[in-house]
Amino acid sequence: MTTARPPAGDPSGIRVLLVDDQELVRTGLRRILRVRDGFDIVGECDDGRDVVEMVAACEPDVILMDLRMRHVDGITATATVRTLRKPPPVLVLTTFDDDQLLSGALRAGAAGFILKDSPAEALIWAVRAVVRDGAFLDPAVTERVLRGFRRAVPEPREPADTGLTDRELDVLRLMARGLTNAEIGSTLFISEVTVKSHVNHIFTKLDLRDRAAAIIYAFENSLVMPSGGREG
Known part of the structure; x- marks a missing residue:
């Protein structure tokens, strides 16, 4: 499924593209990233193969990207996004058992990552931080990712x-x-x-x-x- 919508709220709000193959996850994200809090969900897709088309269609300020999807995974999709002339930052949505993939996501150009089960306030902070500063690393998993990098350099x-x-x-x-x-x-x-x-x-x-x-x-x-x- 791929959907794009025109801005629904304040034009100065942060424009967000959701990329996750679980409708339940996207629904939860929509409920957290509300217009009244300065966000505008301008598009959604359930597979990484649709991301470039959606970026062109809705011009997001940030992409929330799942890692595990059916056809094109989040790492591949992130690397493709980074080849665009003006790529939006990618904030990876992860679970505790995804941490082995996170170093690959960072190498692909992701601006950071946050756990899917993080509190709503943490997600809001992370999205704003990525748009403002260009990066956000969830402290709950940063240490494990760091260790993954060290293992890659014996x-x-x-x-x-x-x-x-x-x-x-x-x-x-x-x-x-x-x-x-x-x-x-x-x-x-x-x-x-x-x-x-x-x-x-x-x-x-x-x-x-x-x-x-x-x-x-x-x-x-x-x-x-x-x-x-x-x-x-």
């Missing part, structure tokens, strides 16, 4: 010579832990404007396209380690 690497300042490295590590710009600013006692400046410098110095790419870079270059590991 021999620990020495941290790369990034050319980043100490403060920029701090920002990158916190970004990779899933913190928003506001949370990074609070942690480092700097303004959100300063955080944004550091993030832009990180993108430029490392030749990275977006926040998701920066998170992958931090994982793959041993700048972030699972709990108990040393961060160089």
Whole structure:
């Protein structure tokens, strides 16, 4: 099933495309992401093969993407979306038994992930964070995903010579832990404007396209380690 709808509410609301093969899940998402809370569900589809067509039809600000679908899975669909000229960020919807797939979703260009059974307030926060900051990592599963990245690189690497300042490295590590710009600013006692400046410098110095790419870079270059590991 594929449906697209014109904006139903405030034109300044966040335009959301739902991609999930379970009608019950999509119904729940519609009930959470309401117009009165600043969201506009502009389209839905039940398989990844329809995503590009739907993006063209309804021009969403963000895509909520399931990983497991019948024909085209969420990882493949995310990678396809990222090839578009102006791709919207993809927030992956996951369950506890999907965490092995999440590193693949991030490599494909997903802006982050959130558990399907998260409280409504957490989902609302995550969608807004992805649109505002370009990434959101659910802390409930981030640690396991990080460990998955480390298993994919059996021999620990020495941290790369990034050319980043100490403060920029701090920002990158916190970004990779899933913190928003506001949370990074609070942690480092700097303004959100300063955080944004550091993030832009990180993108430029490392030749990275977006926040998701920066998170992958931090994982793959041993700048972030699972709990108990040393961060160089």
